[in-house]
Amino acid sequence: MTMTVHDHNSYQGRLIVAEGTDGSGKSTAISLLESWLAAQGVPVYRTAWNSSSFIKPIMRHVKKKEWLSPAAFSLLHASDFYDRYHRLILPRLEAGYVVLADRWVYTAWVRDSVRGLDLSWIQSLYQDVREPDLAIYFSAPPDIAISRLQHAARELKYYESGQDVSGLHDRWASFLWFQEKMRQAYLALADQGVLQLFDATLSITEQQKILRQWLQPVLEAQTASSSFFQGAPISKTLLKGDL
Amino acid sequence: MGRPVRTLAPQWPYAETYYAGIYIAVDGLDGSGRTTLANEIHRQLQSHGYPSVVTGPFPSKKSQSQNTLNKHDRRVGPASRHLVYASFFAIVTQQMILPQLRAGYIVISDRSWISLHARAVAQGLSDSWVDTTMGFALKPDLVIEPAATPLAAARRKLSGADALDPLESVDMPEHLAGFLAFQERINSLLQPRRLQMPWRTVQNVSDFQEVAELVHVIESESEGFPS
Numbered sequence: 001m002t003m004t005v006h007d008h009n010s011y012q013g014r015l016i017v018a019e020g021t022d023g024s025g026k027s028t029a030i031s032l033l034e035s036w037l038a039a040q041g042v043p044v045y046r047t048a049w050n051s052s053s054f055i056k057p058i059m060r061h062v063k064k065k066e067w068l069s070p071a072a073f074s075l076l077h078a079s080d081f082y083d084r085y086h087r088l089i090l091p092r093l094e095a096g097y098v099v100l101a102d103r104w105v106y107t108a109w110v111r112d113s114v115r116g117l118d119l120s121w122i123q124s125l126y127q128d129v130r131e132p133d134l135a136i137y138f139s140a141p142p143d144i145a146i147s148r149l150q151h152a153a154r155e156l157k158y159y160e161s162g163q164d165v166s167g168l169h170d171r172w173a174s175f176l177w178f179q180e181k182m183r184q185a186y187l188a189l190a191d192q193g194v195l196q197l198f199d200a201t202l203s204i205t206e207q208q209k210i211l212r213q214w215l216q217p218v219l220e221a222q223t224a225s226s227s228f229f230q231g232a233p234i235s236k237t238l239l240k241g242d243l
Numbered sequence: 244m245g246r247p248v249r250t251l252a253p254q255w256p257y258a259e260t261y262y263a264g265i266y267i268a269v270d271g272l273d274g275s276g277r278t279t280l281a282n283e284i285h286r287q288l289q290s291h292g293y294p295s296v297v298t299g300p301f302p303s304k305k306s307q308s309q310n311t312l313n314k315h316d317r318r319v320g321p322a323s324r325h326l327v328y329a330s331f332f333a334i335v336t337q338q339m340i341l342p343q344l345r346a347g348y349i350v351i352s353d354r355s356w357i358s359l360h361a362r363a364v365a366q367g368l369s370d371s372w373v374d375t376t377m378g379f380a381l382k383p384d385l386v387i388e389p390a391a392t393p394l395a396a397a398r399r400k401l402s403g404a405d406a407l408d409p410l411e412s413v414d415m416p417e418h419l420a421g422f423l424a425f426q427e428r429i430n431s432l433l434q435p436r437r438l439q440m441p442w443r444t445v446q447n448v449s450d451f452q453e454v455a456e457l458v459h460v461i462e463s464e465s466e467g468f469p470s
Contacts, residue, residue: 052323054313054316054318054319054323055313055323055327057309058306058309058310058313058327061305061306061309062302062306062330062334065302065303067302067334067338068330068334069333069334069336069337069379071255071330071333071337071378071379072330072331072333072334072337073330075326075329075330075333075376076326076327076330078326078376079322079323079324079326079327079329079330080323082322082323082326083319083320083323086320086322086323087318087320116256117256118252118256121252121375121378124372124375125372125375125376127372
């Protein structure tokens with residue numbers, strides 16, 4: 001979106017994206033993949049949606065005030081995204097890192113369109129963003145996601161539960177409605193081939209086995225960190241042996 | 244009925260489609276005297292019995308101070324910085340401007356999306372992308388610009404601040420030449436809008452008579468759409 005156009009898709013690093021509703025287990029899976037890659041010497045970096053340290057105080061303030069209309073919500077999350085994208089993610093992709101993203105632009109496509117915004121407008125906000133090498137949708141029915149969240153004894157928040165758009169007073173009922181709407185939107189993206197459908201009801205161990213298989217072809221051209229930090233070109237096969 | 248809600252992106256999904264009030268944008272160069280002019284118009288309208296209100300680009304003092312901290316951190320890039328402005332202005336539009344317009348107020352935006360847009364593009368962001376980010380914004384019924392040369396704007400700025408804003412500058416932050424070049428850029432970005440939109444320029448914001456004539460125009464407009 002700056003006047004100087006760069007093709008971020010040509011950067012040599014790899015971008016792996018996990019998408020899904022809250023409680024689908026994607027963060028746990030991403031965390032385990034990060035440890036696995038790091039243990040093998042792969043230069044890896046994990047980033048999460050809505051985690052910019054600069055935008056956080058602003059986000060906290062306006063969410064607490066419950067001021068965010070769908071447009072304001074969308075724009076502020078885009079601000080958070082672009083801060084991380086330009087400062088944290090792109091330099092690493094350019095340098096050859098594997099970036100594991102806990103949510104990507106698809107979260108905005110899904111959430112903001114469920115909030116009533118036009119999908120093409122949301123997509124225009126993120127028009128020049130790098131496409132992932134692998135984008136996985138962690139598919140879990142809402143009741144499983146809810147039981148995971150309740151098990152974690154988490155308190156739901158106003159926007160998280162979609163109360164700004166559902167009109168429902170009960171937070172869990174609103175959350176269930178909101179999650180189901182988003183699940184349908186995610187499934188549509190999986191049908192279109194934008195996201196790769198993944199069964200997130202499997203055990204964590206089974207999930208890791210499959211995910212590691214999925215990652216292997218994507219990472220084949222990456223360089224091991226021993227030579228990576230000496231400035232080696234991205235050419236050597238990285239992942240070897242048993243998964 | 245009243246005036247139709249017209250947004251930058253066609254058919255933005257607002258609940259209301261008409262409003263009874265008048266939406267006035269006060270836009271222009273940084274340091275041109277927007278706030279002085281907006282407040283004087285508001286004062287005169289109020290004294291003549293017309294309900295009016297001035298809104299800034301931020302929903303609260305706290306959000307303004309958070310934005311100031313954010314924008315002066317050199318690590319924050321222009322896209323992220325602009326999106327914070329856009330988000331705050333979306334809050335102001337939804338929570339303040341639209342409800343007041345619907346209630347029949349004359350709403351005066353002391354810096355509307357027009358200035359925010361020009362500033363973002365002058366800082367290097369693409370015109371069409373910034374347009375997208377402002378899709379929610381209302382097209383004003385009237386734009387009022389305090390006329391100012393870049394040098395006059397710089398002088399006004401320096402009378403109220405220690406230094407020039409480094410983000411309102413080309414190449415040489417806080418130097419006069421950088422500020423002047425940036426304002427020239429803003430000026431050229433505003434030029435097509437001056438031709439496309441209902442636009443009035445005030446030559447001297449301290450000239451009571453000139454502002455009074457403008458206020459009379461707004462009052463006549465208001466009479467056409469009684470709330």
